[in-house]
Amino acid sequence: GAGVSQSPSNKxxxxxxxxxxxxxxxxxxxxxxxxxxxxxxxxEFLIYFQGNSAPDKSGLPSDRFSAERTGESVxxxxxxxxxxxxxxxxxCASSSSPNTEAFFGQGTRLTVV
Amino acid sequence: AQSVTQxxxxxxxxxxxxxxxxCNYSSSYSPSLFWYVQHPNKGLxxxxxxxxxxxxxxxxxxxxxxFKKSETSFHLTKPSAHMSDAAEYFCVVKGQNFVxxxxxxxxxxx
Numbered sequence: 001g002a003g004v005s006q007s008p009s010n011k012x013x014x015x016x017x018x019x020x021x022x023x024x025x026x027x028x029x030x031x032x033x034x035x036x037x038x039x040x041x042x043x044e045f046l047i048y049f050q051g052n053s054a055p056d057k058s059g060l061p062s063d064r065f066s067a068e069r070t071g072e073s074v075x076x077x078x079x080x081x082x083x084x085x086x087x088x089x090x091x092c093a094s095s096s097s098p099n100t101e102a103f104f105g106q107g108t109r110l111t112v113v
Numbered sequence: 114a115q116s117v118t119q120x121x122x123x124x125x126x127x128x129x130x131x132x133x134x135x136c137n138y139s140s141s142y143s144p145s146l147f148w149y150v151q152h153p154n155k156g157l158x159x160x161x162x163x164x165x166x167x168x169x170x171x172x173x174x175x176x177x178x179x180f181k182k183s184e185t186s187f188h189l190t191k192p193s194a195h196m197s198d199a200a201e202y203f204c205v206v207k208g209q210n211f212v213x214x215x216x217x218x219x220x221x222x223x
Binding site: 033035041042043045048056059091093099101102103104105106107 | 145147149155156157158159162164203207209210211212213214215216
């Protein structure tokens with residue numbers, strides 16, 4: 001597609017429920033990143049996929065967070081048993097190679113009530 | 114490990130005056146550096162990038178940045194601010210992943 005697409009754009013969920021966020025990267029981009037941005041703060045790295053290599057999960061804040069990517073296409077970020085502190089904008093980005101700039105999606109705004 | 118420091122959390126300038134947003138980085142090797150801009154309720158947009166070519170990098174909307182290895186700096190400048198420049202600006206260093214600075218909020222006063 002023309003850009004990185006994320007869905008849903010907004011998600012309100014009850015505390016304790018599981019949520020799944022989706023990211024469609026730019027076609028042909030081998031690298032895919034997930035970040036979290038809490039209100040008024042900078043971007044916090046979550047996870048990085050590069051081709052078929054094992055993902056870099058070093059930024060995942062707890063075992064309630066997981067992500068998958070099928071080949072070089074869609075990625076899903078799953079948050080289990082959501083907590084209020086999970087409320088944030090979740091941003092996905094892709095790049096054509098590890099050393100080029102990243103293109104960001106519009107994000108999914110997650111609100112846990 | 115890479116890290117980024119943005120020295121000012123908020124910068125306020127008058128329209129038509131110069132803009133300077135400061136960024137210092139830490140990297141164990143020759144870095145790739147970027148500036149991104151985030152307008153309210155909008156996505157992140159790449160302003161410019163440095164990838165070991167020319168040290169003075171020109172970006173979109175009249176912005177430019179100079180890579181100074183001796184000072185480990187990559188400050189963002191613009192000669193004349195416009196109201197539409199009001200946004201959050203992030204300095205970024207690329208390591209294994211993109212490491213973001215905390216951001217500088219630019220306000221432009223009429």
